[in-house]
Amino acid sequence: xxxxxxxxxxxxxxxxxxxxxxxxxxxxxxxxxxxxxxxxxxxxxxxxxxxxxxxxxxxxxxxxxxxxxxxxxxxxxxxxxxxxxxxxxxxxxxxxxxxxxxxxxxxxxxxxxxxxxxxxxxxxxxxxxxxxxxxxxxxxxxxxxxxxxxxxxxxxxxxxxxxxxxxxxxxxxxxxxxxxxxxxxxxxxxxxxxxxxxxxxxxxxxxxxxxxxxxxxxxxxxxxxxxxxxxxxxxxxxxxxxxxxxxxxxxxxxxxxxxxxxxxxxxxxxxxxxxxxxxxxxxxxxxxxxxxxxxxxxxxxxxxxxxxxxxxxxxxxxxxxxxxxxxxxxxxxxxxxxxxxxxxxxxxxxxxxxxxxxxxxxxxxxxxxxxxxxxxxxxxxxxxxxxxxxxxxxxxxxxxxxxxxxxxxxxxxxxxxxxxxxxxxxxxxxxxxxxxxxxxxxxxxxxxxxxxxxxxxxxxxxxxxxx
Numbered sequence: 001x002x003x004x005x006x007x008x009x010x011x012x013x014x015x016x017x018x019x020x021x022x023x024x025x026x027x028x029x030x031x032x033x034x035x036x037x038x039x040x041x042x043x044x045x046x047x048x049x050x051x052x053x054x055x056x057x058x059x060x061x062x063x064x065x066x067x068x069x070x071x072x073x074x075x076x077x078x079x080x081x082x083x084x085x086x087x088x089x090x091x092x093x094x095x096x097x098x099x100x101x102x103x104x105x106x107x108x109x110x111x112x113x114x115x116x117x118x119x120x121x122x123x124x125x126x127x128x129x130x131x132x133x134x135x136x137x138x139x140x141x142x143x144x145x146x147x148x149x150x151x152x153x154x155x156x157x158x159x160x161x162x163x164x165x166x167x168x169x170x171x172x173x174x175x176x177x178x179x180x181x182x183x184x185x186x187x188x189x190x191x192x193x194x195x196x197x198x199x200x201x202x203x204x205x206x207x208x209x210x211x212x213x214x215x216x217x218x219x220x221x222x223x224x225x226x227x228x229x230x231x232x233x234x235x236x237x238x239x240x241x242x243x244x245x246x247x248x249x250x251x252x253x254x255x256x257x258x259x260x261x262x263x264x265x266x267x268x269x270x271x272x273x274x275x276x277x278x279x280x281x282x283x284x285x286x287x288x289x290x291x292x293x294x295x296x297x298x299x300x301x302x303x304x305x306x307x308x309x310x311x312x313x314x315x316x317x318x319x320x321x322x323x324x325x326x327x328x329x330x331x332x333x334x335x336x337x338x339x340x341x342x343x344x345x346x347x348x349x350x351x352x353x354x355x356x357x358x359x360x361x362x363x364x365x366x367x368x369x370x371x372x373x374x375x376x377x378x379x380x381x382x383x384x385x386x387x388x389x390x391x392x393x394x395x396x397x398x399x400x401x402x403x404x405x406x407x408x409x410x411x412x413x414x415x416x417x418x419x420x421x422x423x424x425x426x427x428x429x430x431x432x433x434x435x436x437x438x439x440x441x442x443x444x445x446x447x448x449x450x451x452x453x454x455x456x457x458x459x460x461x462x463x464x465x466x467x
Contacts, residue, residue, distance in 0.1 A: 093254020
């Protein structure tokens with residue numbers, strides 16, 4: 001009699017193996033967590049060293065772009081936050097579009113539970129933060145920080161899961177990625193609506209026209225990247241002039257760039273490939289390359305080029321520019337009694353842990369969705385605690401929410417404390433549950449399922465065919 005290697009209830013369905021594109025995306029995100037951590041530690045040490053003033057002077061350096069008589073200028077800090085981070089948000093949009101269009105996350109059964117859980121991870125932390133600052137605090141500007149606690153840092157979450165999570169955590173990675181997708185959409189929407197300046201109608205109409213051009217290119221099936229890149233740059237300038245945060249342009253572009261490939265492209269590739277064999281000229285090579293590119297979606301080609309830059313250059317630069325908090329005795333004493341610091345830290349840990357778990361369990365009990373094979377409630381709770389690591393977008397919204405530097409520093413201390421505790425507690429829960437309830441068999445995730453023995457192999461059973 002076969003004995004199940006998976007404790008707990010029987011599997012309701014088997015999650016398919018990750019596509020190479022999804023695995024590459026997750027590996028880049030997990031690897032970038034180490035670089036982001038180093039950059040953030042450098043920022044903390046630098047700003048609290050005798051050379052701390054040079055840290056501030058660096059990010060105040062002007063960055064100028066000129067075209068004819070027109071001059072566009074930002075300081076280095078805002079160039080990183082407003083321009084470079086648009087690339088990061090564009091990669092997020094590209095990944096959301098690809099995985100919800102043609103990837104594993106297009107399956108409603110896979111998406112339902114993490115999506116509903118993410119709603120809990122968005123709302124419960126906000127409620128906790130508003131209660132702490134409204135009831136125990138003085139209100140005022142501190143109440144504007146509610147958006148800080150609603151984000152999950154995908155890179156750090158996947159990095160911690162890779163280092164300290166259970167054996168064969170692919171199914172948990174997919175669950176957390178689906179959770180982060182919905183979480184990012186919510187955080188970006190909130191940022192665009194509640195943390196933007198006064199909207200200017202003229203540039204807004206220009207943004208709408210550019211979005212219309214994106215839609216037209218998608219409709220005709222245009223697959224070359226050049227017009228999409230130019231439209232993205234134009235959309236960024238229009239968003240900047242409009243008053244919405246310009247990183248919204250990156251998200252919109254990522255969502256609008258086609259994630260699917262026309263089926264007819266394979267036939268064109270065969271035709272051009274045969275032409276290249278018959279006539280291996282420079283024109284033949286160029287046409288064959290074009291045909292090969294046309295068989296891969298514009299979304300995937302652009303993401304494969306941008307994601308390493310985003311993961312290993314832009315995000316570490318963002319950490320270096322924003323994680324520098326002066327940990328003076330005065331700042332730390334203020335943080336110990338600050339409702340902003342306490343509200344951020346408690347909301348990240350407790351809000352995500354409780355909110356995601358309860359909402360996900362409600363989705364499971366109502367029959368809306370199911371957990372991927374092998375994932376148990378204990379793994380779900382550990383993943384919800386890890387989702388309390390709200391570093392990148394939390395720091396990003398902190399700059400938008402507060403004008404008072406002291407409140408910014410207090411919020412950043414809360415982000416650091418809450419994220420660290422969430423990482424430690426979530427990793428411990430997953431490690432313990434990973435040992436007690438492994439997510440894969442000892443042979444690995446790719447081992448074929450054990451099928452029951454055929455009847456005629458049993459001793460004494462007559463063979464079905466004459467020997």
